[in-house]
Amino acid sequence: VGAEAPDRFQPGPVLAALPDARLAELPGQEHEADIIAPELVAEQLVAFLREVDR
Secondary structure, three states, X not given: OEOOOOHHHOOHHHHHXXXXXXXXXXXXXXXXXXXXXXXXXXXXXXXXXXXXXX
């Protein structure tokens, strides 16, 4: 989630519903970080996938 995303885009309900969910805040990004800064999103995804692949 972009650290600058409006409150209505905050992931609280999703995190509460998914016990193994993780939150990665991307500094300086808003709601569309996957479009504006895909390299930051990919970096977080790769790190997560490496962890769960063990």
